[in-house]
Amino acid sequence: xxxxxxxxxxxxxxxxxxxxxxxxxxxxxxxxxxATSEELVITRVQAQVKLTNVNTRQVTTSANFEGPGVTxxxxxxxxxIDIEGVATxxxxxxxxxxxxxxxxxxxxxxxSKEQNNVTLNMIFLD
Amino acid sequence: xxxxxxxxxxxxxxxxxSASNADSALVEHTSLEKLTQLESLRNPALHGIGYQMAFSQxxxxxxxxxxxxxxxxxxxxxxxxxxxxxxxxxxLNGRSTVWGEASYTTGRQHGIKWNSTSDYDLLQPYILxxxxxxxxxxxxxxxxxxxxxxxxxxxxxxxxxxxxEQEYRGHDPxxxxxxxxxxxxxxxxxxxxxxRLGTAVEGNIYKQTNSxxxxxxxxxxxxxQMTGLGTEYSRFSGDKRSIYYDGGGLAIxxxxxxxxxxxxxxxxxxDEHRYHxxxxxFNSMPLTxxxxxxVGATIGWKRDNGYRLATFxxxxxxxxxxxxxxxxxSDARYFPVIACLTMYKSRxxxxxxxxxxxxxxxxxxxxxxxxxxxxxxIYPHRQMDASHxxxxxxxxxxxxxxxxxxxxxxxxxxYYASVDDKLQMPFANMGEGISWLIRHKHEFAKANYTDxxxxxxxxxxxxxxxxxxxxxxxxxxxxxxxxxxxxxLQCSIGITF
Numbered sequence: 343x344x345x346x347x348x349x350x351x352x353x354x355x356x357x358x359x360x361x362x363x364x365x366x367x368x369x370x371x372x373x374x375x376x377a378t379s380e381e382l383v384i385t386r387v388q389a390q391v392k393l394t395n396v397n398t399r400q401v402t403t404s405a406n407f408e409g410p411g412v413t414x415x416x417x418x419x420x421x422x423i424d425i426e427g428v429a430t431x432x433x434x435x436x437x438x439x440x441x442x443x444x445x446x447x448x449x450x451x452x453x454s455k456e457q458n459n460v461t462l463n464m465i466f467l468d
Numbered sequence: 469x470x471x472x473x474x475x476x477x478x479x480x481x482x483x484x485x486s487a488s489n490a491d492s493a494l495v496e497h498t499s500l501e502k503l504t505q506l507e508s509l510r511n512p513a514l515h516g517i518g519y520q521m522a523f524s525q526x527x528x529x530x531x532x533x534x535x536x537x538x539x540x541x542x543x544x545x546x547x548x549x550x551x552x553x554x555x556x557x558x559x560l561n562g563r564s565t566v567w568g569e570a571s572y573t574t575g576r577q578h579g580i581k582w583n584s585t586s587d588y589d590l591l592q593p594y595i596l597x598x599x600x601x602x603x604x605x606x607x608x609x610x611x612x613x614x615x616x617x618x619x620x621x622x623x624x625x626x627x628x629x630x631x632x633e634q635e636y637r638g639h640d641p642x643x644x645x646x647x648x649x650x651x652x653x654x655x656x657x658x659x660x661x662x663x664r665l666g667t668a669v670e671g672n673i674y675k676q677t678n679s680x681x682x683x684x685x686x687x688x689x690x691x692x693q694m695t696g697l698g699t700e701y702s703r704f705s706g707d708k709r710s711i712y713y714d715g716g717g718l719a720i721x722x723x724x725x726x727x728x729x730x731x732x733x734x735x736x737x738x739d740e741h742r743y744h745x746x747x748x749x750f751n752s753m754p755l756t757x758x759x760x761x762x763v764g765a766t767i768g769w770k771r772d773n774g775y776r777l778a779t780f781x782x783x784x785x786x787x788x789x790x791x792x793x794x795x796x797x798s799d800a801r802y803f804p805v806i807a808c809l810t811m812y813k814s815r816x817x818x819x820x821x822x823x824x825x826x827x828x829x830x831x832x833x834x835x836x837x838x839x840x841x842x843x844x845x846i847y848p849h850r851q852m853d854a855s856h857x858x859x860x861x862x863x864x865x866x867x868x869x870x871x872x873x874x875x876x877x878x879x880x881x882x883y884y885a886s887v888d889d890k891l892q893m894p895f896a897n898m899g900e901g902i903s904w905l906i907r908h909k910h911e912f913a914k915a916n917y918t919d920x921x922x923x924x925x926x927x928x929x930x931x932x933x934x935x936x937x938x939x940x941x942x943x944x945x946x947x948x949x950x951x952x953x954x955x956x957l958q959c960s961i962g963i964t965f
Contacts, residue, residue, distance in 0.1 A: 361740070362740070362742070362761060362787075362789040363791070365791065365807075365808055365809050365810045366810055368809045368811070368846060369847075397794055398699075398701065398702055399702040399703070400848070417809070417847055418794065418807050418809060419794045419806075419807065420794060420795070420796060420806065451806060453794065453807040
C-alpha cells in the first residue's frame with residue numbers, strides 16, 4: 343500500500359512539472375542608429391523608421407530620433423527595416439548641411455530580451 | 469483495408485457471443501446511474517469490474533445534424549454520418565474481463581468555412597484555413613480493446629484505442645487530413661477496507677498530415693496558417709499548403725469510491741497534450757506548438773438502498789497555451805528557429821452540481837452549472853470571452869410492454885443563459901472575411917441556447933435465445949438566441965447478444 347501512495351506522489355509530481363513552456367517576455371527594444379562613411383557628424387535626424395516583422399508582416403513605426411539613433415519597442419522577432427528622411431550633419435569644416443537619405447535592411451534580428459542594437463548605413467539621395 | 473476492417477468487426481461479433489440476460493445487461497450498461505462512475509470507468513482496472521453482466525451489440529446507424537447557420541463555421545453547419553459499430557463486454561471467468569469496440573464511420577461534413585484541417589476541436593486555433601471551404605467527406609475507423617484482472621485485493625487492467633481517420637474534399641480547395649491517434653491506458657486498483665482506490669496512466673500519440681491542393685490553376689486562393697482569433701502566420705501563408713501535426717500526451721487518473729454502493733466518491737484527472745505544427749516543405753520547420761492542459765475533479769456522495777440517490781460536484785479546467793516559433797533567415801529551404809513566443813492563451817472552466825434520483829427502472833438527473841471561456845491573443849491584443857449559467861434535466865425510463873419487448877426512453881432538456889461576454893478586436897486593421905468570422909463566432913459564443921431531445925430504443929429478445937434485435941431513434945433541437953437553430957437525428961438498428 344505504501345508503494346501505491348508513493349506511485350501516486352510520483353505521478354502527481356510529474357504532472358505538475360510537465361507544464362507547458364511559457365515565454366511571456368515577448369517584447370524587446372531595438373536601438374537603431376544611422377551611420378555614414380562620409381566625414382560627417384550627424385547631429386539631428388528627422389525621419390520615419392518602419393520595421394516590418396518578417397513573419398507576421400506587422401508594421402511598427404517611429405520618428406523619435408535622438409541624435410542619430412531611435413529606440414523602438416517591438417515584438418521580438420526578425421525585421422525588415424526602412425528609414426527615410428533628412429539628417430542635419432556637420433562637415434569637417436564646421437558647416438551645417440542638410441542631407442536627404444534612406445536606409446534599408448532586409449533582415450535584422452531583434453530577439454534578445456535586452457536591447458538590440460542595429461546600425462544601418464545611410465544612402466544619401468541628394 | 470475496408471475488407472480487413474469488416475472481417476475484424478465480424479470476428480469480434482462471433483467471438484463475443486455469450487449467453488446473458490440481454491435486457492438486464494442493457495439496463496446496467498446504459499443506465500444514467502453510471503454518470504457517477506464516468507471518470508472511474510476510464511481506468512481499465514476499474515472498467516473490468518464496472519459491469520456485472522456481459523453485453524454485446526452490433527449496430528448500423530446514422531447520425532444527422534443540420535444547423536440553419538453554422539454555430540462554429542470551422543466545424544460546418546451539419547453532418548451526415550452513417551456508421552457500423554460493434555462493441556462487447558464479457559467476463560472470461562470470475563477474475564478476468566475483456567471488452568472491445570470496432571467501428572467504421574463514413575459520411576459528409578457540410579458547409580465548413582475557414583478550416584482545412586481535421587480534428588478542429590483538438591488543434592484549434594492552429595489550423596490551416598481558407599475563405600472558400602465547402603463540404604468534406606469523412607472516413608473513420610476505430611478499434612479498441614481492453615483486459616482487466618483481479619489478484620486478491622489488487623485490480624490490474626490495460627486498454628488500447630486506435631483511431632484512423634481521413635477527411636478530404638473532392639473539389640477545390642482539395643483539403644486532405646489523415647489522422648492516426650493511438651491511446652494506451654494502464655490502470656491499477658486496490659481494495660482498502662471499504663474503499664476501492666484506483667489510478668491509471670494514459671499515453672497518447674497523435675499524427676496528422678494535412679494538405680490542400682488546387683486542380684484549377686485560375687482558382688487558386690491563399691491558405692492561411694492561423695494563429696488564433698483571426699491572426700495568421702503571414703510569412704508561411706499563401707502557397708505553403710502542406711503541413712503535419714505531431715503530438716501526444718499523458719494523463720493521470722485517480723479515483724476513490726466505496727466498494728458498496730453507499731458513500732463518498734472522488735475522481736481527479738490530470739492531462740497534458742501537446743501538438744506541434746510543422747511545415748512539411750521546409751525541412752519540417754516548426755511553426756507552432758499547442759499545449760492543452762486539463763484538470764478535472766469530481767466529488768460526490770451516493771446511496772443505493774432500494775432507490776438510488778447521488779449528488780456530485782464536477783469541475784473541469786482547461787488551459788490552452790500556444791507558442792509561435794519565429795523563423796530566421798532561410799538557407800537552402802531551411803529556416804532556423806530564432807525565438808519562441810507565447811502568443812495565444814485560452815482558459816475554459818466548467819463547474820456543475822448534479823443530483824441523481826432513481827429506482828430500478830427509471831432515473832432522473834438534474835444539473836446546474838457555470839461555464840466560461842476566455843481566449844486571448846497577446847499582441848496585437850485580441851480577446852473574446854463568453855460565459856454561461858446552465859441548467860439541465862435528464863430522464864430515463866425502462867418499460868416492458870411484453871415479456872419479449874423492452875423500451876428505453878431517454879429525454880433531456882437544458883438551457884444555457886449568457887452571463888457575460890467581451891470582444892476586443894482591431895477590426896480597423898482586419899480583412900473583411902476574418903472580421904465576419906470573428907463577429908459570427910462571438911455572436912454564437914455569447915448567445916443563449918435552449919436544447920431538448922428524446923431517444924427511444926426498442927429491444928426485442930427471443931425466449932431461450934442469447935440474441936435480440938433493437939431499433940433506436942432519437943432527435944433533438946437546439947434553439948439559439950441568435951435566431952438560428954440546430955436539429956439532430958440519430959437512428960440505429962442492430963442485434964444484441
